[in-house]
Amino acid sequence: MTLLVDRFINLCKWPLALSALVCLLPAIHCSARVIALIIGSAHSLQPFLFGLVGYLVFWMILFRHRTAGSFLSTLEHECTHAIVALFTLHGVKGMRVTWNEGGHVRYTGGVGNWLITIAPYFIPTISILAILVTQFMAVQQTPVSQGVIGATVGFHLGSSYLETHDAQSDLKKVGYVFCLCFLPTANLLVYSLLLAFIWDGSAGLT
Numbered sequence: 217m218t219l220l221v222d223r224f225i226n227l228c229k230w231p232l233a234l235s236a237l238v239c240l241l242p243a244i245h246c247s248a249r250v251i252a253l254i255i256g257s258a259h260s261l262q263p264f265l266f267g268l269v270g271y272l273v274f275w276m277i278l279f280r281h282r283t284a285g286s287f288l289s290t291l292e293h294e295c296t297h298a299i300v301a302l303f304t305l306h307g308v309k310g311m312r313v314t315w316n317e318g319g320h321v322r323y324t325g326g327v328g329n330w331l332i333t334i335a336p337y338f339i340p341t342i343s344i345l346a347i348l349v350t351q352f353m354a355v356q357q358t359p360v361s362q363g364v365i366g367a368t369v370g371f372h373l374g375s376s377y378l379e380t381h382d383a384q385s386d387l388k389k390v391g392y393v394f395c396l397c398f399l400p401t402a403n404l405l406v407y408s409l410l411l412a413f414i415w416d417g418s419a420g421l422t
Contacts, residue, residue, distance in 0.1 A: 218305040218325035225304065225329040233394050236401035243404040250408045254415050263359035264414055267366025275374040287315050289375030294319040296336040304329060330390045337380065337387075337395070338402040340372040343410060357417070365414055369407075 254261060291313050298308045298321050307324040323332075346368045350361040380387070387395050412420035 221304050222326060222329040225331050229330050229390075229394065233397035237397040240401045240404075243401045243408075247404050247408045250412050250415075254411070257415070259415055261362065261411075261415060263362035264366035264369075267363035267368075268370045269366075270363075271367040271370030272374065275370065286318075286375075286378060287313060289371070289378060290314065290319045292342050292372070292375060293336040293379060294321050296339055296341045297321040297332055298323070299341065300332045300335040300339070301328065304332060306332070330394070333386050334390050334395070334398070337376060337399055338406055340369060340406065340410065343368040343372055347410075347413065362414060369410070 294311050294313055298311060301308055301321065301323040305325065306328060309322040309324055311319065311321050313319040343365060346361075346365045350358075350365065353361075382392075409421060414420075
């Protein structure tokens with residue numbers, strides 16, 4: 217069954233890449249509409265923006281330097297690989313995370329698929345986890361929870377910046393052309409949905 221799932225996902229690779237490329241301009245338009253709706257509404261995202269900008273400033277001063285280490289960002293990165301591997305019916309055998317020399321996830325069920333490889337570059341796992349926690353605690357619209365979620369988005373943006381370079385093995389594995397076609401649209405859609413949910417919950421998603 218795992219091999220069938222992998223074959224199907226791998227078969228969809230280039231059709232999805234081409235579709236994402238075609239949908240890039242509509243995705244930009246939709247993202248702009250989400251932002252316009254938020255600006256024109258009575259809901260305030262100031263706590264979210266404060267958490268986002270505050271973390272990015274802190275990151276630029278301290279965490280972007282290699283001497284500060286990258287354990288947490290590597291941990292999120294490898295956890296995202298592992299979660300998507302599980303969702304595509306692979307068993308996770310182990311995970312290696314280092315202070316500043318990257319990490320690796322080992323899983324069963326063949327060589328895997330491109331979705332496992334590229335997932336950390338458009339899925340903000342820590343932000344999704346923060347949203348699930350605030351949903352469970354029914355505090356998703358409080359200033360503190362919005363600020364925390366904003367900080368997690370900043371964390372993911374900083375981590376993605378550090379992990380996106382021409383020597384990155386994940387990007388080499390799926391191909392730079394594919395990344396250029398797929399990732400811009402995927403990120404626009406994911407972050408627009410994330411922003412809409414933070415703004416107004418499930419109604420915002422609709």
